[in-house]
Structure formats: structure tokens, C-alpha cells
Amino acid sequence: MDGSAAGNEVVVTPEPAGTLALGDAPRMDCRNVNVFYSGKQAIFDVSLPIPDRSVTALIGPSGCGKSTFLRCLNRMNDTIEGCRVEGEIIMDGKDINSPVIDPVLLRSRVGMVFQKPNPFPKTIYENIAYGPRIHGLAQGREDLDEIVEKCLKRAGLWEEVKDRLTVPGTSLSGGQQQRLCIARAIAVRPEVILMDEPCSALDPIATARIEELIDDLRKRYCIVIVTHSMQQAARVSQRAAFFHLGKLVEMGDTDQIFTSPRDRRTEDYITGRFG
Amino acid sequence: MSEQALSSFGTDRARKRLRRRRAADRRFKWYGRAAIGFALAALALLLASIFSQALSAATYHVVSFRIDAGRVVAAENTSGALKEVYDQVRADLFEAFPDASGTPAGRQEVSALVTRLAALPIAERLRASPARRGMEQVSLPLSDDVDLYLKGAAARQVTINFGPVAAEPTEDGQGVRLSGAGAFARLIAAASLEHANVTDVSFLVTGGRSTVRLTRLSADEAEGSLIAGTASEFGNRALCARIILAPQSERTVSDRQIAWALALKADGRVRRVPHWSLLTHTDSTQPELAGALAAIVGSFLTLLVTASLAIPVGILASIYLEEFAPKNRLTSLIEVNINNLAAVPSIVFGLLGAAVFLGVMGLPRSAPIVGGLVLALLILPVVIIASRAALKAVPDSIRQGALAVGASRMQTVFHHVLPLAAPGMLTGAILGMARALGETAPLLLIGMVAFVADVPRGPGDEASALPVLIYSWATQAERAWEPMTGAVILILLAFLIAMNVAVVYLRHKFERRW
Numbered sequence: 205m206d207g208s209a210a211g212n213e214v215v216v217t218p219e220p221a222g223t224l225a226l227g228d229a230p231r232m233d234c235r236n237v238n239v240f241y242s243g244k245q246a247i248f249d250v251s252l253p254i255p256d257r258s259v260t261a262l263i264g265p266s267g268c269g270k271s272t273f274l275r276c277l278n279r280m281n282d283t284i285e286g287c288r289v290e291g292e293i294i295m296d297g298k299d300i301n302s303p304v305i306d307p308v309l310l311r312s313r314v315g316m317v318f319q320k321p322n323p324f325p326k327t328i329y330e331n332i333a334y335g336p337r338i339h340g341l342a343q344g345r346e347d348l349d350e351i352v353e354k355c356l357k358r359a360g361l362w363e364e365v366k367d368r369l370t371v372p373g374t375s376l377s378g379g380q381q382q383r384l385c386i387a388r389a390i391a392v393r394p395e396v397i398l399m400d401e402p403c404s405a406l407d408p409i410a411t412a413r414i415e416e417l418i419d420d421l422r423k424r425y426c427i428v429i430v431t432h433s434m435q436q437a438a439r440v441s442q443r444a445a446f447f448h449l450g451k452l453v454e455m456g457d458t459d460q461i462f463t464s465p466r467d468r469r470t471e472d473y474i475t476g477r478f479g
Numbered sequence: 480m481s482e483q484a485l486s487s488f489g490t491d492r493a494r495k496r497l498r499r500r501r502a503a504d505r506r507f508k509w510y511g512r513a514a515i516g517f518a519l520a521a522l523a524l525l526l527a528s529i530f531s532q533a534l535s536a537a538t539y540h541v542v543s544f545r546i547d548a549g550r551v552v553a554a555e556n557t558s559g560a561l562k563e564v565y566d567q568v569r570a571d572l573f574e575a576f577p578d579a580s581g582t583p584a585g586r587q588e589v590s591a592l593v594t595r596l597a598a599l600p601i602a603e604r605l606r607a608s609p610a611r612r613g614m615e616q617v618s619l620p621l622s623d624d625v626d627l628y629l630k631g632a633a634a635r636q637v638t639i640n641f642g643p644v645a646a647e648p649t650e651d652g653q654g655v656r657l658s659g660a661g662a663f664a665r666l667i668a669a670a671s672l673e674h675a676n677v678t679d680v681s682f683l684v685t686g687g688r689s690t691v692r693l694t695r696l697s698a699d700e701a702e703g704s705l706i707a708g709t710a711s712e713f714g715n716r717a718l719c720a721r722i723i724l725a726p727q728s729e730r731t732v733s734d735r736q737i738a739w740a741l742a743l744k745a746d747g748r749v750r751r752v753p754h755w756s757l758l759t760h761t762d763s764t765q766p767e768l769a770g771a772l773a774a775i776v777g778s779f780l781t782l783l784v785t786a787s788l789a790i791p792v793g794i795l796a797s798i799y800l801e802e803f804a805p806k807n808r809l810t811s812l813i814e815v816n817i818n819n820l821a822a823v824p825s826i827v828f829g830l831l832g833a834a835v836f837l838g839v840m841g842l843p844r845s846a847p848i849v850g851g852l853v854l855a856l857l858i859l860p861v862v863i864i865a866s867r868a869a870l871k872a873v874p875d876s877i878r879q880g881a882l883a884v885g886a887s888r889m890q891t892v893f894h895h896v897l898p899l900a901a902p903g904m905l906t907g908a909i910l911g912m913a914r915a916l917g918e919t920a921p922l923l924l925i926g927m928v929a930f931v932a933d934v935p936r937g938p939g940d941e942a943s944a945l946p947v948l949i950y951s952w953a954t955q956a957e958r959a960w961e962p963m964t965g966a967v968i969l970i971l972l973a974f975l976i977a978m979n980v981a982v983v984y985l986r987h988k989f990e991r992r993w
């Protein structure tokens with residue numbers, strides 16, 4: 205995180221017991237997060253530091269609260285009726301849940317890619333240009349064209365769509381749509397990108413392309429990815445966190461989690477004994 | 480496993496089950512087709528009956544007169560001009576039928592061919608261009624009852640054309656004797672088929688400008704007295720017999736009037752022309768003068784008020800309820816009540832309108848503004864429900880996608896959700912408007928049934944509306960109103976169909992997939 209970390213006054217908190225020390229101050233630091241759906245608790249006291257410029261994988265059996273936790277990070281839970289989030293999630297020294305933080309601004313800094321590709325039913329160009337336009341990131345048409353091209357290139361889609369930027373984004377294939385969604389997410393220059401099972405609707409080739417892309421994006425962004433594929437988690441992530449029944453069971457470097465898990469449940473899950 | 484599965488396909492029981500299932504499929508398809516066939520047949524029947532009813536109103540008969548425009552223009556006011564025109568028309572008719580014009584009763588019978596009010600548009604037109612001085616050729620509609628007999632559309636009337644027969648004047652010179660072997664068998668057959676009492680039946684035989692009313696009829700010979708024209712006109716030409724099964728005492732039109740109208744027609748003074756005045760005239764007590772213009776304008780103004788209130792309010796309410804409102808007890812209570820409101824009978828809205836808009840707020844009676852307000856309340860729930868359904872149909876993933884790139888709630892709704900929901904919302908709005916266009920009951924209660932002779936100039940003026948006009952014409956006793964009613968129904972249907980076509984077009988144009 206070196207250069208960029210020097211600029212902001214991140215308060216480095218003591219690592220929760222049982223984690224490996226991080227090289228840098230975390231990009232986002234979650235402390236004692238609890239989430240309730242209409243009073244029913246879905247996340248129990250999760251504390252998880254998320255390092256910058258690396259991929260953090262959230263793994264765990266279905267229904268354990270990975271998506272719920274991910275949505276806490278850009279306050280998408282606000283849009284769910286009856287959902288209440290407790291605890292602190294620190295970004296740049298501020299709790300993102302505090303009333304002074306504008307969720308709209310937060311979401312422009314913490315982008316999200318969903319499980320099912322959801323491009324806007326507008327042109328490919330418009331899909332990318334929309335975010336920069338509403339945030340005033342582009343001065344004039346040329347600037348916007350440049351942003352669109354840059355994002356599509358970074359998402360590895362440029363070569364495939366450069367001649368048909370005016371066709372609807374929904375007319376692309378599933379894998380292309382997902383890359384378009386990633387391009388759309390990075391177009392607003394976020395610092396963090398959240399991905400909720402981004403490859404679950406894709407075939408192995410499209411998946412491989414997205415994984416390549418994630419590996420590339422890691423150099424600039426902090427990425428949090430939810431995945432059900434252990435191989436994928438092992439391939440793309442540097443850090444991993446194992447959730448079970450709403451609790452964070454174990455977190456650490458991916459290598460360590462996959463080679464020498466400390467918790468029995470983690471081991472069972474990774475080796476496919478349950479989940 | 481697979482062997483067992485295959486063999487189980489082959490068993491008799493499995494085959495039988497399969498057969499039954501296929502038969503059920505086929506049966507269901509036929510039920511569906513039968514249901515659609517029934518609906519289409521009912522629609523076709525409805526349209527056919529309205530069309531056949533309205534057909535005779537598509538044209539009407541007008542009589543041409545020559546009028547001295549100078550004398551009309553010289554009149555002091557419109558009523559003076561009207562009197563002048565009508566006097567000239569009557570004088571013309573008296574001249575054409577001198578036999579009848581000797582007595583006041585006869586003169587009245589002759590003048591009844593053209594109603595006095597029919598002269599009004601002519602008088603107004605001539606007064607509007609005072610430079611015209613010479614003789615003017617003008618056309619006035621024939622009185623509606625006579626018109627019906629000329630069209631052959633009157634009740635209990637049979638028209639039969641038959642070939643040339645020998646004709647000779649009777650001894651007293653007042654009548655004609657027609658003879659031809661078996662020439663009149665068809666007349667007898669046609670008359671006795673429907674009516675036994677032959678003395679009540681009028682047999683009018685017309686040749687050229689002359690008509691004779693038969694007093695004696697056998698298969699080979701017929702004799703009658705002249706009621707118009709001369710005996711010499713009957714020989715060696717095609718004749719037309721009109722058998723009118725209603726006795727003269729029960730009709731508004733006498734045999735002589737029919738004969739005169741036929742004489743005018745033979746003179747080339749009566750023409751059958753398209754009934755444009757149905758669209759250009761306002762309501763009238765005389766069917767031949769009445770038109771739907773005031774009602775069309777009234778309906779338009781009413782819908783204008785309805786649309787400008789119900790569409791924005793309905794759409795904004797649905798956007799708020801669907802996209803912004805918290806989902807709690809209060810909003811679900813509101814939702815239930817909106818649904819209830821949509822099911823409230825329209826007459827209740829009329830009562831409400833009469834009590835609140837007329838009684839409490841003191842708005843003018845019979846005005847499109849009140850009608851529009853009432854109809855807006857009536858269709859508001861429909862618009863809200865349709866718009867909410869359209870908004871609900873937009874997948875949540877679109878909203879999440881927009882929120883995730885940092886769009887505000889408002890931006891999400893207006894940039895992404897609304898464009899997708901717009902065709903559905905528009906459809907709902909137009910369907911609501913179509914419902915408003917056809918509503919009658921609430922308008923009756925706020926007095927829009929009043930007779931309106933002037934085209935309303937604004938939503939505050941007295942006005943009628945198309946469905947109300949249909950109602951009031953349909954309840955008139957005179958037979959001539961019947962085809963007129965049919966014609967107005969067709970006008971209304973044309974507007975409704977135009978709206979529905981707009982719906983289909985919009986849906987196709989803006990439909991987007993995601």
C-alpha cells in the first residue's frame with residue numbers, strides 16, 4: 205500500500221487473535237460486524253481486515269452470510285428492507301456506516317460486480333459512460349470516449365466490442381456481459397471492487413478470462429471476491445476468510461488456509477467433506 | 480437402470496397413460512380454441528349489429544332549393560333570416576305541390592317535408608357572407624321520417640320493384656288502373672305475409688314523379704287514386720311499390736308526404752349524400768340536423784382534464800410507492816385501499832363528484848372540468864396499479880447495478896427503471912383513458928347529459944360527452960335516432976380502437992429486453 209497509505213490517516217488496529225500480520229494497513233477494516241434481517245441475525249461479530257492491492261476471498265457453505273457481509277462493505281444492505289448492520293467498518297479512518305458518510309459516494313469508491321451479469325439495457329458505451337457521467341469524472345466527449353476505451357481494455361473486452369459500442373450491452377454473451385460489468389465498475393475509479401460469485405454463471409473459458417482479469421486488477425485495486433470454487437479461491441486470492449453459519453471461522457493467507465487450516469471446519473469444507 | 484426405464488416405456492400401462500396424457504393436452508388446446516372462438520364470435524356479432532344499425536345513418540337525403548340570398552341577407556337578425564329562408568323553401572314546395580297547398584292542413588303537410596330548424600345553418604351561412612345577393616342553390620336535409628322511408632329503412636316497410644304494366648286513367652280522372660297478367664302476385668304475397676288486415680296497409684306505386692295509392696288489388700289488376708303527379712306517367716316503365724304495413728294514423732309520415740318526396744327525387748332535387756353533419760353539427764331535437772361534434776369536443780376536453788390530472792399523479796404515486804416508500808403497515812394499507820378503489824362502481828364516483836365538486840366546491844354543472852375530475856379519480860387507481868406493475872416488472876438487478884456504480888435512488892429510478900417501465904406505464908395510462916372515454920354513469924350524475932347546442936370552448940363550458948350522447952339518443956322514441964346512435968357508437972369505438980392501437984404500437988416500439 206506504501207505510497208497511498210502515507211496520505212491517509214489510517215488507524216492501524218491490533219489484529220484480532222489468530223490472524224497473520226498484514227504487511228500494510230488494511231484498506232477496509234471491519235470490526236465486530238453484526239447483521240440482522242428483520243431481527244434475525246445473519247452475521248455474528250465478524251472482524252476482518254481487508255488489505256489493499258490484493259484479492260481477499262470469502263468462502264464458506266451456502267447461506268453462511270458471505271453475500272451479506274460483502275454487501276456491508278458498500279452499504280448495499282441499506283437497500284434491503286429490514287436489514288440492520290452493527291459494528292464498525294473503517295475506510296480511510298472513518299466508519300462507513302456513520303451518518304456523515306453518503307452511501308452514494310461510498311459506492312462510487314467501493315464498486316460491485318454481481319453474480320448474474322446485469323448490464324444496463326443500454327448501449328455498451330452507455331454502460332461504461334454512465335458512472336463517470338453522473339460523477340462528473342469526464343470533461344467532454346473525448347474524455348469520456350477515452351475512459352470507455354481504457355476501462356474496456358482493462359476489462360479485456362475492447363478487442364471484442366470496439367466496432368460495436370452502440371449495440372445493447374445485453375446482446376453480449378454471458379462472459380462478455382460480466383466483463384462489461386467489471387468495466388462498468390472500474391469506470392468510476394473505485395478503490396475497492398466487491399465481486400459476488402462473478403463466475404458462477406460462466407463457462408470455464410469465460411471464467412479463466414475473468415480470473416486473469418482479476419489477477420491483473422489486483423495491481424491497482426483492493427478486491428473482495430465471494431466464490432464457491434475452492435480452486436478459484438486458491439488461484440486468484442492472496443487472503444481467504446472462511447465463514448460458517450454467520451461467523452468468521454478462520455482467516456489468513458490463502459496458502460496457509462488451503463495447506464494448513466487451523467480449524468477443523470475449515471479443513472472439512474476445503475476438502476469437500478461438507479458444504 | 481436404463482434397461483428398466485426403457486422397458487417401462489413399453490408396458491401397456493405406460494402407453495395407456497401416455498395416450499391419456501396426450502388426449503388431455505389435445506382437449507385442453509381445443510377448449511382454448513373454443514373459448515377464443517366464442518369471444519371472437521361475440522365481438523363479430525356486436526360489431527355487425529352496430530354496423531348494420533349505423534349503416535343507414537352514413538348517408539341521408541337532402542333537397543335542393545333556390546333561395547334569393549339578397550332577401551335573406553337583408554333580414555335584421557338571424558331569426559329573421561331563418562324565417563326568410565324557410566318561407567322561401569315553403570313557397571317553393573307549395574309551388575311544386577299546388578294540389579295540397581290550398582288548405583292550411585295541406586300546407587302544413589307539405590312544409591313538414593323539411594323542418595324549420597334545417598334552414599338555420601343556411602340562414603347563418605348566408606348572413607356570414609353578405610356580399611352574396613343573387614339566387615343561391617342550397618340543400619336542406621329531408622325530414623328524418625321521410626328520409627327513412629326513402630332509404631327503405633323505416634319499420635314495417637317493404638319495397639318491391641316490378642316491371643312495366645299497362646296503365647290507364649280511371650273514369651273519374653282521379654285514379655289509375657294498372658293491369659298485367661300476374662304482375663301483382665308478389666305484392667299480395669309480400670303484404671299478406673306480415674299483415675292480415677289489408678285495409679290498413681298502404682300500397683304506394685310510384686312511376687316517375689307520380690304515385691298512386693292502391694285501393695283494389697288482385698293478381699292481375701290494381702287500381703288506386705293518385706296522390707301525386709298524373710296518370711300518364713305509369714305506362715311502360717319500371718314501377719316501384721312501397722308497401723307500408725303501418726296504418727297512416729300510427730305514423731308521423733303520411734302517404735302523400737312520401738309521394739312528394741319521391742316526386743322531388745324524380746325531379747333530381749333529392750340527393751343521397753354522406754352524412755358529414757354527424758361530425759360537424761351539434762346536438763339537435765331533429766335527428767336530421769343532429770351531430771356529435773359537441774360531444775366529441777366535450778369528450779376531448781373531459782379527457783384532457785382527466786389525463787392532465789390522473790397520469791402525472793398516478794405515475795408519481797406509483798413511483799413513490801414502488802421505489803421510495805418504506806414497506807410497512809401504512810403503505811400496505813394504502814396499497815389495499817388503492818386496489819379497493821379500483822373496484823368501486825363508477826356511479827359512486829359520480830355521486831362523489833356531484834356532492835363534492837358541484838355541491839361543496841361549487842364548480843359549474845355539466846362542465847368537462849368536473850367530468851374530467853371525476854373520471855380522473857375513477858381511473859387513478861387503474862393508472863397506479865398498472866404503473867406499479869410496470870415498475871415491479873423491472874428486474875432488481877438493474878437497480879442494484881445502478882446503485883453499485885454510485886447512482887442515487889432518484890438517478891437509479893429516473894435513468895434506469897423508468898425507461899424500462901415507461902411502455903408499461905404508458906399502456907396503463909392509455910387503457911385508463913380508454914376506460915374514462917367510455918364511462919357514462921358518473922357523467923350522468925354531474926349533469927353532462929344536458930342538451931348542449933353549442934360546441935364547448937373550454938373545460939368550464941356546458942358540454943356533453945360521447946357515451947352520454949349515445950345514452951340520450953338511444954333513449955329517444957323516434958326511429959331515426961336508432962341509426963344515428965349506431966353511428967355515434969362507431970365514432971366512440973373508432974376513438975377507443977385508435978387508443979388501443981397506440982398502446983400496441985408503443986409497446987412494440989419501446990419494448991426492451993434485459
Ligand SMILES: Nc1ncnc2c1ncn2[C@@H]1O[C@H](COP(=O)(O)OP(=O)(O)OP(=O)(O)O)[C@@H](O)[C@H]1O
Pocket residue numbers: 241242246264265266267268269270271272273284
Ligand atoms: N434479504 C434477506 N432477507 C432476509 N434474510 C436474508 C436475506 N438475504 C439473506 N438472508 C439470510 O441471511 C443468511 C445469509 O445469506 P447470504 O445470502 O449472505 O448467504 P451466502 O453465504 O451468500 O450464501 P450463498 O453462498 O448461497 O450465496 C441466510 O440465512 C439467508 O437466509
Ligand SMILES: [Mg+2]
Pocket residue numbers: 270271272400
Ligand atoms: Mg451469496
